Amino acid sequence: xxxxxxxxxxxxxxxxxxxxxxCSYKTSINNLQWxxxxxGRGLVHLILIRxxxxxKHSGRLRVTLDTSxxxxxxxxxxxxxxxxxxxxxATGAGSYQLTFGKGTKLSVIP
Amino acid sequence: xxxxxxxxxxxFRKEGQNVTLSCEQNLNHDAMYWYRQDPGQGLRLIYYSQxxxxxxxxxxxxxxxxxxxxKESFPLTVTSAQKNPTAFYLCASRGLAGGWDNEQFFxxxxxxxVL
Numbered sequence: 001x002x003x004x005x006x007x008x009x010x011x012x013x014x015x016x017x018x019x020x021x022x023c024s025y026k027t028s029i030n031n032l033q034w035x036x037x038x039x040g041r042g043l044v045h046l047i048l049i050r051x052x053x054x055x056k057h058s059g060r061l062r063v064t065l066d067t068s069x070x071x072x073x074x075x076x077x078x079x080x081x082x083x084x085x086x087x088x089x090a091t092g093a094g095s096y097q098l099t100f101g102k103g104t105k106l107s108v109i110p
Numbered sequence: 111x112x113x114x115x116x117x118x119x120x121x122f123r124k125e126g127q128n129v130t131l132s133c134e135q136n137l138n139h140d141a142m143y144w145y146r147q148d149p150g151q152g153l154r155l156i157y158y159s160q161x162x163x164x165x166x167x168x169x170x171x172x173x174x175x176x177x178x179x180x181k182e183s184f185p186l187t188v189t190s191a192q193k194n195p196t197a198f199y200l201c202a203s204r205g206l207a208g209g210w211d212n213e214q215f216f217x218x219x220x221x222x223x224v225l
Contacts (some may be wrong), residue, residue: 004152030210042200042216043153050211088152092210096141096160097168102152 004032004089004101012107019076021104023089024069031092032065032072036085037103043088046074081110113137116201116217123188123195123224131186131220133201142184143202143214146170153200159184160206188222196224 007022023032031050035043049056049065049072056063062075076083086105090098114135123129133142141160145153155168159178173192178184184203188195198221202214 033213035216040198040219040221042218043202043214044216045213048211048213090214094210096204096206096210097143097155097158098214099155100145100153102150 004091004099006087006089006101006104008104009102010105010107012109013079015079015081015108015110017079019079019083019106019108021074021087021106023072023074023101025072025089025091025099025101026070027091027093029067029091029093032063033090033092033098034061034063034072034074035088035090035100037088038085046087076106079106079108081108084108114201114203114215114217116199116220118220119218121220121222123222125224126190128187128189129222131188131199131201131222133184133186133217134182135184135203135215135217136182137203137205137215138181139203139215140181140206141204142178143204144168144174144176144184144186145200145202147198147200147219156186156199195222197222 033048034046037043047058060077065072086103088103090100117132143158144156157176159165175187201217204212204214
């Protein structure tokens with residue numbers, strides 16, 4: 001079953017703007033991870049946030065986690081055309097498995 | 111070069127045929143996973159293995175089989191019992207040391223098409 005649900009399903013922005021994607025989930029988690037997938041390729045891990053963390057940064061990425069609302073957001077600042085990809089959240093809930101959402105397709109227009 | 115490889119990149123199957131997708135990793139990871147991805151969809155777990163000679167069914171195991179005879183290898187067979195096998199198949203691996211907070215590493219995927 002897919003626990004994470006990303007919102008929006010698709011997002012189109014101009015280069016230089018910020019992109020925000022949201023993820024909601026249903027059950028308690030140990031961590032939440034964000035992955036990126038370029039068209040026709042495998043997924044690449046971007047960032048992990050633990051359930052006891054509220055915010056994490058990595059370069060132009062900022063992730064927040066609100067466990068009371070069971071939601072997370074991924075912010076990409078100063079977007080570039082090369083950021084065009086699909087972005088997936090994945091939840092880990094006390095096992096070695098991850099449950100992935102359906103993804104947000106981001107298009108950054110040069 | 112450490113990583114996870116999948117072959118072939120593209121695979122065509124006739125109805126009624128079994129086909130095997132290869133997945134190899136040299137990351138010394140204990141756990142390996144197979145996912146299926148349909149257009150515009152997320153990843154659904156087919157099978158996973160946390161140790162050699164042991165594996166468990168995921169959410170959509172029907173019509174698929176796996177083996178884990180070596181730590182480095184986790185091949186997936188798509189059998190004729192899988193009625194709608196056309197999809198993008200992704201293999202992943204992860205280390206188990208350090209607990210729950212490890213990332214998964216993905217291969218480049220195999221696109222299977224039924225003719």
